[in-house]
Amino acid sequence: MTAIKPLNISFEVPGVPVAMQRNRHARAGDKLINYQPEKTGNFRALCGFCASNAYKGTPSENLINCSINFIFPAPKSLKKSQRELIENDKCLPWRVNKDIDNLIKSVLDSVQGIIMRNDNQVVEIYACKLIGKTPKTVIQFTEL
Secondary structure, eight states, X not given: OOOOOOOEEEEEEESOOOOOOOOEEEEETTEEEEEOOXXXXXXXXXXHHXXXXXXXXXXXXXXXXXXXXXXEEOOTTOOHHHXXXXXXXXXXXXXXXXXXXXXXXXXXXXXXXXXXXXGGGEEEEEEEEEEESSOEEEEEEEEO
16 A cells, blocks of 8 residues: 655745735726736736646645745845845845735635645744845645
């Protein structure tokens, strides 16, 4: 009998991380239309694409541990010592003007149905906002 390997998947999403934004509303005649902002939709689609390239199996039904590093571009106002660290491929913790809970929601919603059936399976999350040389989102999911 073959043992089933627990899910342990890592992948990167290139580009600046985008926080989940509220849906927008517009009126078309007497109808009200709800839509997702383009920036959010594009980031979620890219996350889903990267996840489906990294994981070809069926969505997990088990509890999930999640680790996410949101790496943003370095601001121009950095000290020389900090800039040197970043040029040497180090990432620094930084207060980026984006709420971390909205960043997490953007990622979890985009991989729902690909990595896991529902994002309520995630029982443990580690997430941090960093600045680095190359903006990206580094994601890891592990079954418990």
